[in-house]
Amino acid sequence: MTELPEAGPGTATATSGAPARAMPPLAEAARADKRGSAVVCSGLTYRFGTYTAVDHVDLRIERGETFGLLGPNGAGKTTTIRMLTTLLRPMAGTISVLGVSASERPMLVRRLIGYVPQLLSADATLTGRENVELFARLFDVPRSQRRARVEASLAAMGLTEPAGRIVKTYSGGMIRRLELAQALVNAPSLLVLDEPTVGLDPIARTDVWEHIAALRAQNDMTVLMTTHYMDEADTYCNRIALMHAGSIRATGSPGLLKATLGVSATLDDVFRHYTGGTLDDNTESGGIRDVRRARRTARRLG
Amino acid sequence: MTSAAPGAPPAALAEPALLPVDTPVVVLRRLASRIATLCWVELRKIRHDRTELYTRAIQPALWLLIYGEVFTKIHAIPTPGGIPYLAYLAPGILAQSALFIAIFYGIQIIWERDAGVLTKLMVTPTPRAALITGKAFAAGVRSVVQATAVVILSAILGVALTDNPLKLIGAACVVALGSAFFSCLSMTIAGLALSRDRLMGIGQAITMPLFFSSSALYPEKIMPGWLQAISRCNPLSYQVDALRGLLIGTPAHLGLDLTVLIVATVAGVTASAALLPRLAR
Numbered sequence: 001m002t003e004l005p006e007a008g009p010g011t012a013t014a015t016s017g018a019p020a021r022a023m024p025p026l027a028e029a030a031r032a033d034k035r036g037s038a039v040v041c042s043g044l045t046y047r048f049g050t051y052t053a054v055d056h057v058d059l060r061i062e063r064g065e066t067f068g069l070l071g072p073n074g075a076g077k078t079t080t081i082r083m084l085t086t087l088l089r090p091m092a093g094t095i096s097v098l099g100v101s102a103s104e105r106p107m108l109v110r111r112l113i114g115y116v117p118q119l120l121s122a123d124a125t126l127t128g129r130e131n132v133e134l135f136a137r138l139f140d141v142p143r144s145q146r147r148a149r150v151e152a153s154l155a156a157m158g159l160t161e162p163a164g165r166i167v168k169t170y171s172g173g174m175i176r177r178l179e180l181a182q183a184l185v186n187a188p189s190l191l192v193l194d195e196p197t198v199g200l201d202p203i204a205r206t207d208v209w210e211h212i213a214a215l216r217a218q219n220d221m222t223v224l225m226t227t228h229y230m231d232e233a234d235t236y237c238n239r240i241a242l243m244h245a246g247s248i249r250a251t252g253s254p255g256l257l258k259a260t261l262g263v264s265a266t267l268d269d270v271f272r273h274y275t276g277g278t279l280d281d282n283t284e285s286g287g288i289r290d291v292r293r294a295r296r297t298a299r300r301l302g
Numbered sequence: 303m304t305s306a307a308p309g310a311p312p313a314a315l316a317e318p319a320l321l322p323v324d325t326p327v328v329v330l331r332r333l334a335s336r337i338a339t340l341c342w343v344e345l346r347k348i349r350h351d352r353t354e355l356y357t358r359a360i361q362p363a364l365w366l367l368i369y370g371e372v373f374t375k376i377h378a379i380p381t382p383g384g385i386p387y388l389a390y391l392a393p394g395i396l397a398q399s400a401l402f403i404a405i406f407y408g409i410q411i412i413w414e415r416d417a418g419v420l421t422k423l424m425v426t427p428t429p430r431a432a433l434i435t436g437k438a439f440a441a442g443v444r445s446v447v448q449a450t451a452v453v454i455l456s457a458i459l460g461v462a463l464t465d466n467p468l469k470l471i472g473a474a475c476v477v478a479l480g481s482a483f484f485s486c487l488s489m490t491i492a493g494l495a496l497s498r499d500r501l502m503g504i505g506q507a508i509t510m511p512l513f514f515s516s517s518a519l520y521p522e523k524i525m526p527g528w529l530q531a532i533s534r535c536n537p538l539s540y541q542v543d544a545l546r547g548l549l550i551g552t553p554a555h556l557g558l559d560l561t562v563l564i565v566a567t568v569a570g571v572t573a574s575a576a577l578l579p580r581l582a583r
Binding site: 085086110115116117119123130166179 | 332335336339342346350351416417422423424425426427428429579582583
């Protein structure tokens with residue numbers, strides 16, 4: 001794994017060829033100690049049968065940052081997210097979310113996170129307000145605060161006016177914002193977004209990201225996201241990790257990662273550099289489940 | 303459609319809700335809260351779209367109007383105390399309509415898995431067993447709403463049903479309990495089958511045998527010996543027995559019936575909660 005320090009481009013230490021494990025820079029470690037990291041994964045491993053989906057992943061995400069987990073289909077991003085959100089129990093390694101062990105206290109970890117899955121998961125047969133209220137109830141928001149929190153979540157996502165409408169009448173961008181409102185109703189410290197803008201048109205994508213950026217800026221919330229859109233990662237992420245074949249190949253700010261490949265390098269170049277740049281037939285890259293899931297989402301978005 | 307520029311998040315979102323420390327009382331209260339929440343969702347859905355209620359009422363209506371009326375006239379099936387066959391049949395059809403609703407809850411949970419809804423529910427601080435119990439009782443709520451339509455139809459056809467409110471409430475509880483079990487059975491099969499197509503096939507394969515091997519249509523004593531043995535293992539028979547006792551006053555074993563239904567529901571919740579992570583994988 002290549003770890004790039006949070007310093008000027010001149011200090012970048014990206015490597016090519018055989019991945020080398022590197023400890024986080026001292027400055028970053030000191031900052032993490034002072035504030036405490038939002039997420040710390042160590043030796044995280046998960047296998048499906050004989051296929052190793054996530055292979056000894058070490059990851060540290062600082063509080064308040066927007067962190068992007070990038071990689072081709074089948075790289076292990078979603079499996080990593082599923083372990084972080086307690087949906088899967090790691091076969092090896094540890095996860096700490098805001099200082100809480102995910103394997104020892106999964107219920108507490110769930111209280112700390114807001115999760116927006118890749119698929120459009122709002123209930124289309126309920127109204128927008130009912131969808132948010134459902135999550136307020138499931139997160140045990142006290143009845144005395146529930147209405148205020150539901151309305152605040154809807155207002156933060158600009159959905160107050162259509163909140164009484166059945167969700168099947170919403171546009172794709174509105175559904176995504178509604179899902180963010182659901183995730184926000186418990187005021188999570190860590191917001192986990194699995195390809196939040198997949199299938200959205202450029203205007204809706206920008207709209208969703210503007211809302212996420214505003215929330216993060218004003219709530220000091222940590223955001224962990226996966227995306228296939230390099231422009232989004234470049235614009236909105238403080239740091240990114242490039243994942244390939246179950247391993248983290250490089251970590252650093254988009255600017256630094258680009259700088260290591262040359263002045264005119266783009267994040268697409270960085271992506272190709274660390275992930276091989278070709279479709280890998282030997283892994284489950286772009287497997288039928290991934291394609292089917294993405295198409296299902298796109299179809300629901302119209 | 304895009305929204306207006308995002309503003310500052312309101313103060314109400316600044317802090318997470320404070321929670322009491324987990325004690326057995328708090329855990330039980332939370333379980334009750336999850337059940338209430340998922341039942342609330344089911345009622346909201348019924349309120350928004352009643353089409354299913356009307357379409358699902360057709361089949362029990364046909365059973366009562368055609369099968370019930372014909373067999374009442376030909377006196378082919380002996381009934382306890384010589385009560386009209388239609389009266390004997392009505393509780394059986396009530397249980398059948400609840401069974402048909404509940405048995406396809408497994409398909410719903412697979413749909414929720416495919417749509418990402420289940421994943422998101424499983425990332426809330428809701429224990430798996432509470433999620434399944436909530437869904438099971440949500441199936442019960444839907445079945446009770448459906449059963450009300452069958453009771454009204456039976457009354458219109460002249461079936462002398464009890465007007466004792468306590469017995470009616472008891473019957474509603476029995477319908478809910480039976481539906482909770484059959485929905486758990488369906489969700490357990492969903493956890494094994496993992497696909498809608500497979501579950502549709504299995505659901506259709508077991509629904510009618512469950513119905514015909516129960517005492518819904520005919521008394522157990524006229525069944526062949528092997529079918530009697532199956533009927534005694536079939537929770538639907540106990541549900542029908544309890545409903546007949548409560549609604550039309552035939553001799554029933556209410557204590558045994560309720561015990562079987564409760565034990566079966568607890569076993570169903572345990573099995574489907576254990577298999578739920580397979581669906582999320």
